[in-house]
Amino acid sequence: MMKSVVPILTVVVAIMVLWYAAAIGMNAKWARDQATRADVTLTTPELIADTWSQERPVLPVPHQVASELWKTTGAMALKGRAFSKRSLIFHGWITLSATLLGFVFGTGAGILLAVGIVHNKAMDMSVMPWAIASQTIPILAIAPMIIVVLNSVGIQGLVPKAFISAYLSFFPVVVGMVKGLRSPDGMQLDLLKTYSASGGETFWKLRLPSSMPYLFTALKVGMAASLVGAIVGELPTGAIRGLGARMLTGSYYGQTIQIWSALFAAAILAASLVGIISLIERRMLKRMGVKP
Amino acid sequence: MIWVLIAIAFWAFTWWLNGRIANSPAAGTRWAKLVVPVIFGVTVLVVWEALVRGLNVPPVILPPPTAIGAKVASSLDVLWVDFVQTFMKGALTGYLMGCGGAIATAILIDRSPFLQRGLLPVGNFIAALPIIGTAPILVMWFGFDWHSKAAVVVVMVFFPMLVNTVQGLADTDSMQRDLMKTYSANYWQTLLSLRLPAAMPAIFNGLKVATTLALIGAIVAEFFGSPIKGMGFRISTEVGRLGLDMVWAEITIAAIAGSAFYGIVAVIEKGVTFWHPSQRG
Numbered sequence: 001m002m003k004s005v006v007p008i009l010t011v012v013v014a015i016m017v018l019w020y021a022a023a024i025g026m027n028a029k030w031a032r033d034q035a036t037r038a039d040v041t042l043t044t045p046e047l048i049a050d051t052w053s054q055e056r057p058v059l060p061v062p063h064q065v066a067s068e069l070w071k072t073t074g075a076m077a078l079k080g081r082a083f084s085k086r087s088l089i090f091h092g093w094i095t096l097s098a099t100l101l102g103f104v105f106g107t108g109a110g111i112l113l114a115v116g117i118v119h120n121k122a123m124d125m126s127v128m129p130w131a132i133a134s135q136t137i138p139i140l141a142i143a144p145m146i147i148v149v150l151n152s153v154g155i156q157g158l159v160p161k162a163f164i165s166a167y168l169s170f171f172p173v174v175v176g177m178v179k180g181l182r183s184p185d186g187m188q189l190d191l192l193k194t195y196s197a198s199g200g201e202t203f204w205k206l207r208l209p210s211s212m213p214y215l216f217t218a219l220k221v222g223m224a225a226s227l228v229g230a231i232v233g234e235l236p237t238g239a240i241r242g243l244g245a246r247m248l249t250g251s252y253y254g255q256t257i258q259i260w261s262a263l264f265a266a267a268i269l270a271a272s273l274v275g276i277i278s279l280i281e282r283r284m285l286k287r288m289g290v291k292p
Numbered sequence: 293m294i295w296v297l298i299a300i301a302f303w304a305f306t307w308w309l310n311g312r313i314a315n316s317p318a319a320g321t322r323w324a325k326l327v328v329p330v331i332f333g334v335t336v337l338v339v340w341e342a343l344v345r346g347l348n349v350p351p352v353i354l355p356p357p358t359a360i361g362a363k364v365a366s367s368l369d370v371l372w373v374d375f376v377q378t379f380m381k382g383a384l385t386g387y388l389m390g391c392g393g394a395i396a397t398a399i400l401i402d403r404s405p406f407l408q409r410g411l412l413p414v415g416n417f418i419a420a421l422p423i424i425g426t427a428p429i430l431v432m433w434f435g436f437d438w439h440s441k442a443a444v445v446v447v448m449v450f451f452p453m454l455v456n457t458v459q460g461l462a463d464t465d466s467m468q469r470d471l472m473k474t475y476s477a478n479y480w481q482t483l484l485s486l487r488l489p490a491a492m493p494a495i496f497n498g499l500k501v502a503t504t505l506a507l508i509g510a511i512v513a514e515f516f517g518s519p520i521k522g523m524g525f526r527i528s529t530e531v532g533r534l535g536l537d538m539v540w541a542e543i544t545i546a547a548i549a550g551s552a553f554y555g556i557v558a559v560i561e562k563g564v565t566f567w568h569p570s571q572r573g
Contacts, residue, residue, distance in 0.1 A: 007410030015414075058433065122307070122314035125325065126332035136554035137547040138507040140424075141523070144515070144531045145539050149353050152534075220420070228422045235515050243425075251428035251516055263425040270421050 019062060026058040027051035060257045068261040085241075088265050094242040095230050096269060098158055102165020103226040107219060109166070110173030117174070118181040118207070119199070131174045139168060143232045161233035161242075168229040169222030176218025180211025209288060216281035223273050231266060243269075295346025299339045306335040355537040363537040364544055370526070371545050378523040379549050381438035382510035386445025391502055393446070394453035395495065399483070402461055412458055419451040427513040436517045444513040449502035456501075460494025461487050493568050496561040503553045507546065 024047075031050040035042045042050065052061045060068075072088040084090060113131075117124045143164045150160040184206050192202045234244030243266045250259035310328050318324050337357045343349070344356040351359060364371065401407040427444045434440035464487055472482045514524025523542050530538040565571055 004409045004413065007406050007408075008413050009410075011407070011410035011414050121319065122311040122328070125314045125319070125328040126310050127329075129325075129329040130333065133551060136504055137550045138504065138511055140508045141511045141527055141546050142539075142543055144528050145536065145543075148531045148534070149536070152352060224420050224422070228424055231422055231425060232512055232515075247425055247428050248516070251432060254432070256429070256432070259428050263422075263429070266425050267421040271417065274420050 016062060019059075020052070023057065023059045023061045024048055024051045027054055030054065030058070056254050056256055058256065060260050064257055065260045065264055068257045069264060072261060073265075088243075088246070088261065091241060091243050091246050091262070092265050092269060095161075095227070095234065095244065095266070098161035098230040098233065098242070099165050099223075099226045099269075099273075101158065102162035102167075102229065103169050103223055105162065106166035106169035106226065107173045107222055110170045110218075110222070111177050111215075113170075113174050114177035114181060115203075117178050119203075124178075128178065131171055131178075134171050135175065139171075140229065140232055143229065144235070147233055161230045164233040165226035165229040168225040172221040172225060173215075173218045176214045176221070177211060180214025180218075181207045183214065184210045212288065213281075213285060216277060216285075219277050219281075220274050223277060224270055227266065227270050227273065293346065295342045299342035299346065302338050302342070303335060306331050352534045352536055355540060359537050360540040360544060363541045367538065367541065371541060373521050374523045374526050374542065375545060375549065377438060377519070377521045378441070378510050378514065379507070379553075382441030382513070382522070383445055383506040383553075385438070386442035386510065387449060387502060387506040389442065390446035390449035390506075391453050391499060394450045394498075395457050398454055398457035398461060401458070402483070403479070408458055412455060415451045415455045415458075419455060423448050423451075424509065424512050427509070428516045431513060431516045436519055438522075441510045441513045441518075441522075445506045445509040448505045448509040452501050452505065453495075453498045456494045456498030457491060460491030463487075463494060464490045492561075492565045493570070496557065496565060499557050500554060500561070503557055504550060507550050507553065511546065 028047060028051055031042065031047055031054070034050075035047075051057070053064070054060075057064070069088065072086065076084060076087040077089060113127070117128055146164055146167075147160045150156075150163065188206055188210075189202070192206055197205070230242070231244035231247075234242035235248055243262045246262035247259050250256070250262065310331055313319065313324050313328055313331075316324075340354075341356045341358060344354055355363075401411060424444070426447055430443045430447070431440045434443050468486055468490070469482065472486050477485070511524040511527070514522045515528050518525040523546055526542050527539050530536070530542070562571055
């Protein structure tokens with residue numbers, strides 16, 4: 001583990017350096033234009049300093065994004081306005097709640113369907129090819145339609161976004177869970193038969209425990225998909241609340257720093273959600289003795 | 293009411309039929325494996341149609357499949373323009389550039405274990421992030437036309453592809469590499485005749501995942517701004533006008549394009565990795 005810290009840090013530092021360098025190149029034109037208009041000539045250090053501190057840069061630099069992130073989260077929380085409309089905590093919470101609600105329903109339904117598929121051959125043969133095929137389809141494209149249709153029947157706010165999240169996390173969980181429930185080999189199933197175990201006992205004592213590694217892999221994919229679903233679901237609602245809405249308003253008004261900070265907030269959210277699942281996975285698998 | 297009864301009856305009948313086929317001795321045959329899902333698909337369509345008619349669901353909420361089919365047939369020219377704009381120009385260009393770039397990068401960093409140890413975790417991390425969020429930024433940088441969509445696709449497919457290729461290139465055992473050494477093969481010979489072929493299953497895994505990502509990226513990027521053609525543009529504007537039959541028509545085309553794209557890559561994979569156990573089945 002320690003062995004990879006130095007390489008990772010090197011790569012991260014290299015990305016930062018490239019980023020700052022790219023910001024100079026991409027923001028220079030605006031800086032020069034402003035300078036010509038003001039009839040001053042910029043020296044190179046001045047030019048660089050300017051490209052790193054513009055208000056609406058083409059490419060904001062990391063410290064600008066970081067300070068915007070802090071300004072809209074930590075600083076607002078300190079002032080006791082963590083849930084004001086200008087705080088990213090507020091928008092992040094909107095997105096997070098839709099993500100989690102959708103994720104719970106999507107994975108729940110996915111696990112149920114997987115259990116049905118494993119125990120019913122007709123269901124397996126009918127549904128499974130479609131579940132696999134559906135993963136090659138850009139499901140995300142129907143997000144705007146779901147929002148508008150649910151809106152026209154009077155359902156607004158959290159539920160439509162959660163619906164998209166659930167839909168996106170559903171299929172990976174079905175496919176992964178079916179694989180997991182089928183993972184016990186013939187020997188193990190035969191052993192349970194010699195114990196004359198019933199179908200239910202086989203399920204609880206063999207199939208379900210041995211599906212756990214597959215379930216967690218699927219949960220991680222599903223969680224990432226849920227978050228993407230919630231963010232995209234926020235785009236067509238008129239863009240009022242949520243991280244997706246922040247990105248959209250940012251792109252309308254050219255507030256690049258706002259887009260980048262929303263993007264990083266989404267990234268941090270995704271990373272911590274997936275991180276939490278991996279943590280649970282590691283502890284659970286360790287207790288179950290799956291991994292040494 | 294009669295339509296609802298028809299829907300229930302049809303559902304019960306096909307359910308029984310599929311149960312019969314699945315539990316008959318013929319269940320393992322190719323024929324049954326094709327027919328059962330097809331019957332299920334047809335059932336869903338029939339029940340959908342019958343329920344929409346029977347319950348008088350307004351077409352602005354859910355159009356029946358026949359209306360969608362009619363819309364597809366009557367607006368093929370528009371659909372084709374959108375398809376070319378989104379799929380051929382946006383998704384396919386980005387897919388080729390992103391996957392090609394990722395494979396090239398993987399080969400470039402192949403000789404440096406240091407870079408691999410650094411890039412792999414970072415790549416894995418980035419691959420799990422909601423990269424689609426870069427769409428508004430890239431649309432600002434590259435303009436409204438397909439170039440920005442291709443750029444979104446490049447960013448989306450690059451990291452999954454990179455991780456897969458690097459892992460694939462590590463997918464030889466020491467026996468095989470020793471054999472190449474006894475042939476006194478140099479680095480490039482080993483790479484070309486042993487390690488790249490051995491990496492193909494992993495590379496194609498990445499290529500298949502990337503097909504879906506490419507189409508999603510190209511469509512969603514159009515929600516952030518596009519010229520007046522393209523699948524994402526059509527979906528978002530027709531949703532606004534409540535022209536849901538057109539939306540469903542676009543989704544049908546997107547689904548067909550997505551499956552076909554995946555299928556083509558899978559067929560190429562079958563030809564390239566014919567030696568792999570998973571292909572011998």
